[in-house]
């Protein structure tokens with residue numbers, strides 16, 4: 001097997017990823033040699049103090065940004081060196097993204113928003129599949145509603161349905177519960193959990209919220225662009241304590 005291939009059972013793997021911003025005088029090393037594999041069918045939360053490199057890690061892993069050096073392997077492809085064209089295709093086909101701010105198209109209905117990635121990819125759109133996935137996230141009675149007619153939690157569930165319609169190898173989530181009240185956050189976290197347990201989805205999620213992080217299977221902690229710790233199935237308390245120690 002080629003070296004440029006994730007290990008069996010790994011959805012995405014970062015190898016010695018460095019990401020620097022700025023030029024000589026004002027160089028910032030946002031990621032300083034990160035190596036981590038995200039196993040298929042697992043949910044990993046990424047935490048750390050402000051500026052520790054969480055968003056940069058997520059963006060590099062999702063092919064939204066290129067590392068300065070190192071490899072980002074998705075199957076047998078290296079996102080660090082893939083052509084722009086291949087990256088665009090990979091992001092469309094193999095990667096799902098959910099943001100804190102939902103990023104729905106305001107003029108489109110829930111159904112149309114969910115169908116959008118298929119239309120953009122030029123795939124055949126099955127409205128039956130679109131409705132099934134919206135029903136799966138509990139919005140079977142909101143198909144024709146536009147984003148402003150939905151609550152924040154409902155909008156985020158549309159965004160998750162939209163990310164899942166292409167059955168991506170990995171779902172990346174950047175503070176998916178950051179704009180939600182605790183009840184809506186719990187619903188969204190429950191939905192992510194069922195995707196991992198029932199559909200073997202792989203999820204990588206950046207969060208500041210220890211309760212959200214403790215919903216994942218494991219939590220990795222960044223400081224100064226390096227992974228400094230990993231907790232498996234921690235309690236909310238353990239996550240909060242570890243984070244507080246890193247922020248001290």
Ligand SMILES: Nc1ncnc2c1ncn2[C@@H]1O[C@H](COP(=O)(O)OP(=O)(O)OP(=O)(O)O)[C@@H](O)[C@H]1O
Pocket residue numbers: 021022028029030048049050051052053054055056057
């Ligand atoms: N486009 C950019 N240009 C220059 N520096 C950047 C850029 N993006 C990020 N950085 C710097 O890289 C470091 C890591 O930023 P990053 O956004 O990944 O951190 P974070 O852990 O997600 O922070 P937060 O929790 O505050 O969102 C920071 O020092 C930041 O200032």
